[in-house]
Amino acid sequence: AQRVTQPEKLLSVFKGAPVELKCNYSYSGSPELFWYVQYSRQRLQLLLRHISRESIKGFTADLNKGETSFHLKKPFAQEEDSAMYYCALSGHATSGTYKYIFGTGTRLKVLA
Amino acid sequence: GAVVSQHPSRVICKSGTSVKIECRSLDFQATTMFWYRQFPKQSLMLMATSNEGSKATYEQGVEKDKFLINHASLTLSTLTVTSAHPEDSSFYICSARNPGVLEAFFGQGTRLTVV
Numbered sequence: 001a002q003r004v005t006q007p008e009k010l011l012s013v014f015k016g017a018p019v020e021l022k023c024n025y026s027y028s029g030s031p032e033l034f035w036y037v038q039y040s041r042q043r044l045q046l047l048l049r050h051i052s053r054e055s056i057k058g059f060t061a062d063l064n065k066g067e068t069s070f071h072l073k074k075p076f077a078q079e080e081d082s083a084m085y086y087c088a089l090s091g092h093a094t095s096g097t098y099k100y101i102f103g104t105g106t107r108l109k110v111l112a
Numbered sequence: 113g114a115v116v117s118q119h120p121s122r123v124i125c126k127s128g129t130s131v132k133i134e135c136r137s138l139d140f141q142a143t144t145m146f147w148y149r150q151f152p153k154q155s156l157m158l159m160a161t162s163n164e165g166s167k168a169t170y171e172q173g174v175e176k177d178k179f180l181i182n183h184a185s186l187t188l189s190t191l192t193v194t195s196a197h198p199e200d201s202s203f204y205i206c207s208a209r210n211p212g213v214l215e216a217f218f219g220q221g222t223r224l225t226v227v
Contacts, residue, residue, distance in 0.1 A: 032214050044156075044205070044218040051214060086155065090214070097161055097169040100146050100207065100216050104155040 002027050004089050006103035013077050014111050021072040021106045023061075023087030031091045033070040035061055036102075038084040047085070048072070057081070077110045084108075114140045116208045118219030125196055125226055133191045133222045135206030141186035142208035146216060147179075150203040162189050196226040 003026040013019055025031060033050040048056055050063040050070060061072045070087060087103040115138040125131045135145055143164050148156040160176075162168040162183035170176045178200075180192040189208075193200055203223050207216040 034215055036218075043220045044207075046215045046217070049215055090209075090216070095169070098144055098163075098209075099158065099161060100209070101158050102148075102156045 002031075002089060002091065002093060002099060002101055004087050004101055004103035006085075006087055006106050008106045009104070010107045010109065012109040012111060015079055016076050019072075019074045019077045019081070019108065019110075021085050021087075021108065023070045023072065023103055025068050025070065025087075025089050027068075027089060027091055028094070029091055031089045033061075033063055034088040034090070035059070035070075035072050036086045036088055038086065038105075040083070044086065077108075079110045079112060082108055082110045114138075114208075114210060114213075114217045116142075116206065116217045116219045118206055118222055120222060121220060122223045123225070125224070127197055127226055128195055130192055130194045131196055131224060133193075133204055133206070133224075135189045135191070135208065135219050137187045137208040137210070137217075140208075140210040140212075142189075143186065143211050144209045144216075145183055145189040146207045146209070147181060147189075147191050148205045148207070150205055150221070152203075156205060159191075193224065196224070198226045200224065201226045 005024045035047040036044045037047045090100040119134045147159045160168040160170045168181035183189040205221045207218045209216040
């Protein structure tokens with residue numbers, strides 16, 4: 001079954017400290033993985049997609065198929081990074097239906 | 113990025129009535145749309161996946177007769193909560209996917225309150 005796991009509900013770091021938000025997934029095929037961010041009172045926005053191998057706002061995420069992980073990292077956290085972060089997976093289920101599912105989210109708090 | 117508009121953003125209805133929520137892709141054709149429900153401080157729970165011109169595929173535990181989904185055009189999907197009850201009060205979010213790109217784009221959500 002498809003599943004996305006984000007083990008941390010809350011992660012607090014000091015400004016300037018490195019950040020790593022964990023995401024593990026379960027999927028039988030080749031998934032497409034994404035990180036979304038939700039700032040206070042705003043809609044979900046795409047932050048990163050694994051296929052692009054891009055760095056957005058200083059964040060990067062590498063897909064590790066061996067560990068089935070897609071952790072989100074940033075070397076130096078900024079206060080404006082405080083938000084809710086969701087890891088998401090898309091792909092076809094065994095039934096053939098295309099699904100887009102989310103992890104439970106991690107709230108990142110960057111302290112001054 | 114692509115824009116997805118959801119309407120209304122807030123709705124209050126009486127118990128027993130039905131409420132329709134619209135999700136529109138404004139600048140792209142969305143062959144697939146997703147409907148989610150989000151409880152306070154919790155993640156998005158996928159309710160159903162709808163493909164234009166065909167029946168929606170519901171997740172386990174989601175009542176298809178209660179949450180009617182219609183995806184009649186490439187730019188519009190609707191979710192109708194029928195015979196609403198207070199326990200249906202929640203934040204409902206839609207997203208739309210253009211097959212030309214991998215990611216889905218999200219609407220701003222609809223806060224439904226059933227009184």
